[in-house]
Amino acid sequence: MATNQQRDTNLSPDEARALRFDVEEFNTEYARILDAQDIDAWPDFFTTDGFYRITGRENYDAGLTIGLVWCDGRPMMQDRAAAVKTTMVHAPRYLRHYNSNVRVTGVDGDGTIHSESNYLVVETLMEEETRIFQAGLYIDQFVREDGGMLLKSRDCIYDSLLIPNDMVYPV
Amino acid sequence: MPDTPFIDDGSNLPLSELRWPDDDLTRIPDWIYTSDEVFQRERERIFFGESWCFVALEAEIPDPGSFKRSYVGDVPVIVSRDQDGEVHVFENRCAHRGVEFCRDLRGKAENFTCPYHQWMYDLSGKLMAVPFRRGDRGEGGMPKDFKLEDHNPKKLNVTIRHGVVFASFSETVESLEDYLGPDNLEQFDVVFKGRKLKILGFYKNRLQGNWKLYHENLKDPYHATLLHVYLATFRLMVAGQKSAMICDESGRHSTMASAKDDDIEITEETASQMKSAFREGMELSDPEFLNYVQEFDSPWTVTMQIIWPNLIVQRELNTLGIRHIVPRGPNALDMYWTMFGYDDDTPEMDKHRLKQANLMGPSGYLGVDDNEAIKFLQDGFKHSQDGEGIVKLEPEKEGSTQTLISEASVRALYRHYREVMDI
Known part of the structure; x- marks a missing residue:
């Protein structure tokens, strides 16, 4: 189940709190650029060899590997960003991203930080009522590079299996 | 969000009053996409008619006891593989009160039991057991002439080609090969x-x-x-x-x-x-x-x-x-x-x-x-x-x-x- 994985961790409460704050700051900035639909900036949140996937919880729970979006490396993310911006025909929309319940679940020997958090995306089409578009869980791995944090891996596991029409932007 | 309740393109008219424009195939009237009556006729004549409808890939139900929820038209069905490996398709609707009883998207089961009154069906969709059929301490229960075999969910005609499972409500539908051409x-x-x-x-x-x-x-x-x-x-x-x-x-x-x-x-x-x-x-x-x-x-x-x-x-x-x-x-x-x-x-x-x-x-x-x-x-x-x-x-x-x-x-x-x- 894609929920509440508890990883063995040697972190002191203070260390865990500090890391959680770092992750929350990261996610706040990540949500800001998605809210602004600044899609060109999105790949920069990842390491060059970073991995990004959006998949339904039914797939994740069954160990199935498909992604609605499946990007292995920042170049693939750049190609998706370019497609969203240039080639994918879609109606204008506003999106608002909410992130909460951040839990740092462990730190590896090489410094990789594991965390999980809930996300919610609210969508508004121009002349329609605002609706909850997607509820899900981020399963993340962060590394520190050049003083900042970058995503080595982000798995977006959505509960909202029946997608309303389509999903243009990454979450 | 509720759909626009009133549609003023003629789709509220009875089907008998709707006319294809000038009988001309180069023109398609909007009402074929919006009329409830047209949709009801499509269900009857197309989805429940002389058609083969896709329901599953065999790879989704690989083992005896594997099943998945599926649909023929908008009708919920169960696709299951019995202990002998045979694939069955039947309505996901309890013969008792109409409960859509199978709720898991897919999985493995020995049988299906309706949660409401525990009526039990085997992997081929056959009704196997009805609790308190003879009543309790001589009181209540089903009428004496009640027969299990009269109360099966509707079973569909099934055909499989290279691992792709199709079903049909029709008994007279042509072979899949003839159907496809x-x-x-x-x-x-x-x-x-x-x-x-x-x-x-x-x-x-x-x-x-x-x-x-x-x-x-x-x-x-x-x-x-x-x-x-x-x-x-x-x-x-x-x-x-x-x-x-x-x-x-x-x-x-x-x-x-x-x-x-x-x-x-x-x-x-x-x-x-x-x-x-x-x-x-x-x-x-x-x-x-x-x-x-x-x-x-x-x-x-x-x-x-x-x-x-x-x-x-x-x-x-x-x-x-x-x-x-x-x-x-x-x-x-x-x-x-x-x-x-x-x-x-x-x-x-x-x-x-x-x-x-x-x-x-x-x-x-x-x-x-x-x-x-x-x-x-x-x-x-x-x-x-x-x-x-x-x-x-x-x-x-x-x-x-x-x-x-x-x-x-x-x-x-x-x-x-x-x-x-x-x-």
Whole structure:
């Protein structure tokens, strides 16, 4: 189940709190650029060899590997960003991203930080009522590079299996 | 969100008062996409009529006891494999009070028990037990003449071809082979014959449009060169390259086929006709993404096959999948996607397919365009007055064609549709 994985961790409460704050700051900035639909900036949140996937919880729970979006490396993310911006025909929309319940679940020997958090995306089409578009869980791995944090891996596991029409932007 | 309650395009009129404009196949009236009465007749005559409807891939139900929830039209069914390996399809509806009793998307079971009063069915859908059938301490219970065998959920006719399971409410429906016709059977077999499938995963989305729009979309290669900027820009499908629309004799089924040609010259004229649909100079940061591994005995790099009334078989480069249409009234359809590769795929091929899956699906580079366009169409129909669309391209043909700039196979579909629907 894609929920509440508890990883063995040697972190002191203070260390865990500090890391959680770092992750929350990261996610706040990540949500800001998605809210602004600044899609060109999105790949920069990842390491060059970073991995990004959006998949339904039914797939994740069954160990199935498909992604609605499946990007292995920042170049693939750049190609998706370019497609969203240039080639994918879609109606204008506003999106608002909410992130909460951040839990740092462990730190590896090489410094990789594991965390999980809930996300919610609210969508508004121009002349329609605002609706909850997607509820899900981020399963993340962060590394520190050049003083900042970058995503080595982000798995977006959505509960909202029946997608309303389509999903243009990454979450 | 509730749909517009009142539709003023004539779709509130009784079916008997609706007339196809001038009996002309080049014109399609809006009311076929919005009328509740038309939808009810489609359920009866098409989805529950002389049709084979897709329900499952055998790879989804590999073992004795495996089952999945599925649909024929909008009717929930269970597809299950019994202990002898035989596949059964029956309504997901308890014969007692009508409970849709199987709630898991898929899984393994020894039997199915309705939670409401514990009526139990075996893997073939046969009613096996009714609690307190003889009452309790001599009181209550079913009438003496109650027979289990009179109370089975409705069982459907089943046929399987190369691991693809179809069901029909009709007992008189022709064989699947005759139903598809030789040319579309051949295209179907390219994907399914000879290699065992491996399921990669599932997507589901609800499109805000009439289910027939998806058929039209895949019988309209004209849009492929114009709506899908990605296809044209990366020369996956562009006017002038080798293409075909392969229809069956009835006009129901079709395969849109094209062969990617990296060397095709986009003439100035073609480029100017495509207007904004062509982005000269756009390049991929990860060019391997569009590699094509030749794995089929076929001249085509893409085939999009649509089998009436509810199945799409997608083969775009090396991304493979099926789409299962579940109509949800006149104004919406649910699309159930199953993405797959083959059991003997190498890890590299696995990864290649997962990468290329970005092309299709509810977030696909091509998928998004169609979902959006179908909503835009339905929005147009819902608020029109006596509206109609025109499908006049390549007027001398009806059905199969070799050019992308054609609506000949849309007209072939509507000749068949009007005959079955008697409208």
